[in-house]
Amino acid sequence: xxAAVQVDGLVKRYGAVTAVDGLDLTIEPGAVFGLLGPxxxxxxxxxxxxxxxxxxxxxxxxxxGHDPVTERAAVNRIVAVQPQQAALFAHLTVAETLLLWAAxxxxxxxxxxxxxxxxxxxxxxxxxxxxxxxxxxxLLVGTALIARPRLLVLDEPSLGLxxxxxxxxxxxxxxxxxxxxxxxxSTNSMDEAEALCDRVAIVAGGRVVARGTPAELVxxxxxxxxxxxxxxxxxxxxxxxxxxxPLTERQNREELG
Amino acid sequence: MNRRxxxxxxxxxxxxxxRDRKTFFYAGLMPFCMLGLFLGSAALLPAEAAGDRIxxxxxxxxxxxxxxxxxxxxxxxxxxxxxxxTLRLLSTTPVSRLTVLLAQTPTRLALAIAQAxxxxxxxxxxxxxxxxxxxxxxxxxxxxLALLTPIGFVLGALLxxxxxxxxxxxxxxxxxxxxxxxxxxxDQMPGCVAETLGVLPPGLLGGTIQHDLTGVPAxxxxxxxxxxxxxxxxLLTLIAVRxxxxxxxxx
Numbered sequence: 178x179x180a181a182v183q184v185d186g187l188v189k190r191y192g193a194v195t196a197v198d199g200l201d202l203t204i205e206p207g208a209v210f211g212l213l214g215p216x217x218x219x220x221x222x223x224x225x226x227x228x229x230x231x232x233x234x235x236x237x238x239x240x241x242g243h244d245p246v247t248e249r250a251a252v253n254r255i256v257a258v259q260p261q262q263a264a265l266f267a268h269l270t271v272a273e274t275l276l277l278w279a280a281x282x283x284x285x286x287x288x289x290x291x292x293x294x295x296x297x298x299x300x301x302x303x304x305x306x307x308x309x310x311x312x313x314x315x316l317l318v319g320t321a322l323i324a325r326p327r328l329l330v331l332d333e334p335s336l337g338l339x340x341x342x343x344x345x346x347x348x349x350x351x352x353x354x355x356x357x358x359x360x361x362x363s364t365n366s367m368d369e370a371e372a373l374c375d376r377v378a379i380v381a382g383g384r385v386v387a388r389g390t391p392a393e394l395v396x397x398x399x400x401x402x403x404x405x406x407x408x409x410x411x412x413x414x415x416x417x418x419x420x421x422x423p424l425t426e427r428q429n430r431e432e433l434g
Numbered sequence: 435m436n437r438r439x440x441x442x443x444x445x446x447x448x449x450x451x452x453r454d455r456k457t458f459f460y461a462g463l464m465p466f467c468m469l470g471l472f473l474g475s476a477a478l479l480p481a482e483a484a485g486d487r488i489x490x491x492x493x494x495x496x497x498x499x500x501x502x503x504x505x506x507x508x509x510x511x512x513x514x515x516x517x518x519x520t521l522r523l524l525s526t527t528p529v530s531r532l533t534v535l536l537a538q539t540p541t542r543l544a545l546a547i548a549q550a551x552x553x554x555x556x557x558x559x560x561x562x563x564x565x566x567x568x569x570x571x572x573x574x575x576x577x578x579l580a581l582l583t584p585i586g587f588v589l590g591a592l593l594x595x596x597x598x599x600x601x602x603x604x605x606x607x608x609x610x611x612x613x614x615x616x617x618x619x620x621d622q623m624p625g626c627v628a629e630t631l632g633v634l635p636p637g638l639l640g641g642t643i644q645h646d647l648t649g650v651p652a653x654x655x656x657x658x659x660x661x662x663x664x665x666x667x668x669l670l671t672l673i674a675v676r677x678x679x680x681x682x683x684x685x
Contacts, residue, residue, distance in 0.1 A: 228526055230681075250528065258526040264518035266446055268453035273446070280442030281527045304453075320523070 179242045181206045181328055181359040182227060187236035189222050189383075196222040198383035199236070204361060204376075206241075206327075209354045211374035212363040213412070215420050219383040220363040221261055224332050227361070228258050241327060254283070257324035259317045261332040261363075267306040271297050271316055274305060278320040286325045294349040295319040296342055311338045318346060322353065329353055331362040335369055347372055367412040377412070381420045435536070439529050443537030451507060451541050461507035462545055469495035469553065489648035492557050494616040496643055499549040500575060501610060504582035505589070505603045507542045512590030513599045516681060525680035532675050535587050543579060550575045554647065562648040570656055571646040578639055581663035582610075584670030591678040614640025635662040 182204040189197040197219040204210045212220045225231045227238055229245035229252050238245055245252045265274050272288060279285035292298045295315040305313060318334050331350070335343045350373055354360055364370055370377050371391050378388040387394055391412055398418050399410030451458060472491035476484050512535075515521045524534060554571060557563040563571070585606070593599045611617040614636040620628040631637040638659035645652035652659075 230522070230525060250530075253526060253528045256526070258523075260519070260523060260526070262519055263523040264520050265523070266450055266515075266520060267518070268450045269446060273449065277442050277446045278527070280438055281529050317523075324527075 178206065180204060180239070181208070181241060182210075182361065183237075183239040184223075184227065185237045187223065187226065187238060188234045189219070189226055189231065190234045196383055197226070197233075200380070200384055202378060202385060202388075204359060206359050207354070207357055208375045209350065209360040209362070209373050211370040211377035212361065212380060213365070213367070213370055213377055213416060214363075214380035215416075216365070218380045218420070220380055221332055223380070224258075224330055224361065224363060225260070228252060228256050228330055230258075230260075255327040256330060257282075257321035257326035257328075258330045259314075259321045259332060259334055261336070263317060265305045265313065265316060265320070268304055270302050270304055271308070271319075272301040274316060275319055275323050279323050282324045282326075284325055286323050288323065291319045291323045294322060294345070294352065296345040311342055314338065315342060315346065318349070322349060326358065328359045328361065331360065333363055333365065335364065335366060343369075367416060371412050379416065379419050386419050387415070435530060435533055436528070439533045440537060443529060443533055444540045447511070447537045448541040450511060451545075454511070457506060457511055460510070461503050461542070462549070464506070465495060465499035465502045465549060466552070468498050488560065489557075489562055489650060490616075490619065490644070492553060492560075492562065493640070493644040493647050493650075494611065496550060496553045496575070496647055497578070497611060497614055497616050497640060498607070499553060500546055500578040501582050501607050503542045503546040503549070504579060504586040505607065507545065508538045508583055508586030509589040509593070509599050509603065510596055512538065512587075513593055514596045516679070517595060519681065522681040531678045531680075535590075535671070535674060535678065538586075539583065542583065543576075546575065546579055547572075557647050563646075564649075567646050567649075573660060574639070574642050574646045574656065577660040577663040578643065580667035581635055581639060581670075582667075584667045584674060587674035588670050588677070591674045610636050613637055614643075616640045616643075635659075635666045638662050 180203050182202060184200060184202040187197050187200040188195065200219065200223055212223065214220050222231065226233050227240065227245060229249040232246055240252050241255055243251045269277065275288040275291055279288055292301055295318055297312065297315055297319065300308065300312060305316065308316065314337055318331065321329055321331065335346055338346060350360055362373065374391060376388065376390055377394065378385045380386070387398060394415045395410055395412060398415040400414070400418065451461070469491070472494060473488060476487035476491055479487055554563055554568065589599055589602060593602060608617065613631050613634060615631060620632055620637065632641065632653060638654060641652040641654060642656050642659035644650040646656070
């Protein structure tokens, strides 16, 4: 079976800075795959290169067999992206935005379903410029969901969301996954990764340093130092042990706004 | 090109233009403010000089209207979309660069025709525009848009910030008015300059606008100006599609 995503030896340099340094990744169709890593680890660059927004310096990428560099149109038809930084048309309403995005794809989801999924029913007639940061992020996820893509790419989708909105988002991602879609999401929230992802890869210094199911990674790398509080090890511990930088609860809260 | 994409993007572009008061002012209303100033200054002249000056300024006003729609209505919104990251997001969808550019056209066309109709009515009211020249004037306006809108495409494709566009457009508008003979009449310029400008697309267009709108004789047939405008416009559109960037980031 063709992999949803196959990345071999991906390198991406910006001048003298190497953002991604020989990254390998395989994502099977139907998986919800999490890309975890500290800030600056290369997650966003990897995702943007994977969908054709950036050209790789070296390495090969295939998305359902398509090369995003030479077959970008084909990739754009089957992949939908929620970038970390993007803005929608400021003067369109929420509903108009979703209908616009629906018109760009061959078999879009119903706008009303997506409005429910991202929790923006009450804001359907609000112009984008009047949305809060969290609401606009939910709408960005909505524009990706309405495409009904084969691969949904979400770059830190829950950043800045309140707990209710985050729960809605998680439900929407689970529904998408249950419908057979493949999801690649990056996150700094270990809760999110444990709640949503079948498999995760931890990226540090532009490379994958560990991969597996969350349970496998916890079993392999979830040990705690004797001085640390007792309790069941989790992905937080894996993250800390593999990246060398503890993701404290305070940092986690800052990441989530 | 996908017609569904074009229709959806055109509708979005229309809503954005009509709801964005600042852009709408510059594209839709500012030309009338300028025309009002021009005509007001002409009205201060002695009666025998005022007539010629009003005819000249009517043509200048029409050129400014077409250019404002093409420049402030096309280039500024495109660059603003890039600055905000909207084009970056659109680059991940199946919509093409040409569609993004052409989606700007229908509303701007309607706006320009509406502005031209007002100026034509004014000219007709002053007795300078007989009905038999209306058809030719309409074609001249369309040809003018065919020349000027792709300039907006190119600027929208290349310039990095809305501020840079705004500054460039002010200078460019004056330069185009000058080369069209609508800032200073070509016959008041040195001979070689007037001859050179007179055969360039803006000069041809300027002469034809003056002829069609106010009856001032042009030194060339209208079809030559139309052909030059459309040909140059097609070339500029091609350049715009080639140079169009979805975002400012490293590729």
